[in-house]
Amino acid sequence: MKLYYTGHDYRYACEQSLLVLFPTERPEYSEEQVKENAAYLSLHYGKTWVTASCRIYRDGVFDGSARVRKALLTDELSIHRLLPKILRLAFYRAAERCTGKSLAWGALTGVRPAKLATRLLEEGLSAKSAVSRMKKDFFVSPSRAELCVETAKASLAVKRSLEPQDVCLYVGIPFCPTRCAYCSFVSIGVERSHKLLTEYLPALYREIDATGEAVKKAGLRPVALYIGGGTPTTLSAPQLAELMERISAAFDLSAIREYTVEAGRPDTITPEKLEALKLHGCDRVSINPQTMNDSVLEAIGRRHSAADTLRAYGEACDAGFAAVNMDLIAGLPTDTAESFAKTLDTVLSLAPENITVHTLSMKKGSHILLEGRAIPGEEEVSAMLDYASEKLYAAGYRPYYLYRQKYISGGFENIGWCKPGFESVYNLCIMEELCTILAMGGGGSTKLTNPNTGYIARITDKKYPREYIDTIDDAVKAREEICAFYRREHLLPDNT
Numbered sequence: 235m236k237l238y239y240t241g242h243d244y245r246y247a248c249e250q251s252l253l254v255l256f257p258t259e260r261p262e263y264s265e266e267q268v269k270e271n272a273a274y275l276s277l278h279y280g281k282t283w284v285t286a287s288c289r290i291y292r293d294g295v296f297d298g299s300a301r302v303r304k305a306l307l308t309d310e311l312s313i314h315r316l317l318p319k320i321l322r323l324a325f326y327r328a329a330e331r332c333t334g335k336s337l338a339w340g341a342l343t344g345v346r347p348a349k350l351a352t353r354l355l356e357e358g359l360s361a362k363s364a365v366s367r368m369k370k371d372f373f374v375s376p377s378r379a380e381l382c383v384e385t386a387k388a389s390l391a392v393k394r395s396l397e398p399q400d401v402c403l404y405v406g407i408p409f410c411p412t413r414c415a416y417c418s419f420v421s422i423g424v425e426r427s428h429k430l431l432t433e434y435l436p437a438l439y440r441e442i443d444a445t446g447e448a449v450k451k452a453g454l455r456p457v458a459l460y461i462g463g464g465t466p467t468t469l470s471a472p473q474l475a476e477l478m479e480r481i482s483a484a485f486d487l488s489a490i491r492e493y494t495v496e497a498g499r500p501d502t503i504t505p506e507k508l509e510a511l512k513l514h515g516c517d518r519v520s521i522n523p524q525t526m527n528d529s530v531l532e533a534i535g536r537r538h539s540a541a542d543t544l545r546a547y548g549e550a551c552d553a554g555f556a557a558v559n560m561d562l563i564a565g566l567p568t569d570t571a572e573s574f575a576k577t578l579d580t581v582l583s584l585a586p587e588n589i590t591v592h593t594l595s596m597k598k599g600s601h602i603l604l605e606g607r608a609i610p611g612e613e614e615v616s617a618m619l620d621y622a623s624e625k626l627y628a629a630g631y632r633p634y635y636l637y638r639q640k641y642i643s644g645g646f647e648n649i650g651w652c653k654p655g656f657e658s659v660y661n662l663c664i665m666e667e668l669c670t671i672l673a674m675g676g677g678g679s680t681k682l683t684n685p686n687t688g689y690i691a692r693i694t695d696k697k698y699p700r701e702y703i704d705t706i707d708d709a710v711k712a713r714e715e716i717c718a719f720y721r722r723e724h725l726l727p728d729n730t
């Protein structure tokens with residue numbers, strides 16, 4: 235769809251709205267003013283109000299507008315928050331008239347809608363008033379507004395429990411047995427890359443050691459540790475043991491509240507590996523069936539069966555982890571609402587502490603997108619998610635974190651559900667940006683966070699394992715930025 239701006243250049247806000255409101259469209263720009271498949275977005279400054287207007291030409295003409303009092307635009311922060319907001323609202327109103335559809339998340343386009351709910355609660359609103367505000371100001375559906383406020387409560391509880399020096403650690407193993415059809419992650423199959431893995435681990439240990447030194451120097455305290463991927467359990471039991479020993483040697487883990495290892499693919503899990511994880515301090519594993527329907531598993535290239543998941547889950551229970559998470563995806567190719575319901579019922583019968591219900595995201599570079607595979611429509615995905623919510627609430631689970639992704643089916647969301655008391659600290663910290671996340675390994679994204687201002691600086695590791703290995707000297711050097719950040723933000727003395 236062609237986009238035209240008058241009186242502003244808030245491209246990002248308008249493009250994000252376009253992707254959510256018209257998921258099959260991409261933003262285009264042209265000098266020529268056309269009147270089909272086009273949206274004109276303008277800001278007009280009056281005496282008392284600034285008004286955003288949107289006119290969409292698409293099989294007709296559809297208008298929407300929203301306004302804000304000029305008096306509220308007091309500084310850069312308020313200007314750059316409120317003006318994009320009214321443009322998004324105007325675009326949403328026009329799109330609603332154009333498509334005849336209301337979206338579950340209304341005019342909200344961000345990845346972290348719970349942040350808005352958290353802010354409202356922190357401003358002193360009751361949960362009920364926060365729900366009303368989200369419905370009224372952003373046209374969020376009642377079910378999503380309630381969900382959002384509930385997750386915001388969990389986020390606030392963890393936020394209030396954190397000390398300024400608390401950080402989370404992430405260690406990435408970007409290797410998998412095979413590549414799933416919906417994956418765009420830079421993970422490579424271990425069969426093809428065994429040699430690379432043996433080069434990768436020593437490089438990773440260097441980054442772990444350098445991060446450990448920086449953490450000690452800056453007086454930071456790790457409170458949650460997550461070994462993710464890829465699939466960390468593609469490593470052998472001795473490799474896992476060595477990795478975890480290197481981590482324990484580099485960091486003081488005495489304040490760790492949660493230690494998770496993603497044992498994502500059931501076909502990589504063995505009792506020996508689970509024993510190694512348990513022995514080295516891991517107390518939470520994630521076993522991810524995605525679906526319990528074998529034909530859907532085959533369609534997405536997982537190369538394991540539902541029976542493998544049941545076996546792996548049983549082994550994890552026998553190993554005695556404090557918590558097990560299971561990931562599911564709504565909207566996979568060839569899946570149906572009925573088959574998804576069976577998947578959910580089976581997983582619920584296992585009663586894991588956490589169940590994360592994702593919605594399929596059509597990621598760039600995934601086989602699903604590249605091969606143009608058919609996926610369930612929006613209504614079917616909506617039925618899957620509604621079924622999941624109803625069943626999970628009834629079984630005593632509560633939503634504790636949620637996030638949205640680009641290109642997600644129907645503009646829906648991913649929701650982490652837990653039994654009360656099993657909220658994952660790491661998931662909340664990373665999704666709600668509650669504290670610094672120190673990431674190590676290929677594709678890792680470190681987020682240095684000032685707990686007083688919320689300001690975030692990033693350090694990213696090279697994505698591909700080969701690149702990561704070849705540039706490890708740079709990655710190790712970049713760890714100096716950790717102390718530098720805390721000094722710059724006046725959280726450490728200058729001479730640290």
Ligand code: SF4
Pocket residue numbers: 409410412413414416417418419421463464465498499
């Ligand atoms: S297990 Fe995860 S990271 Fe690995 S290929 Fe599948 S989706 Fe990608």
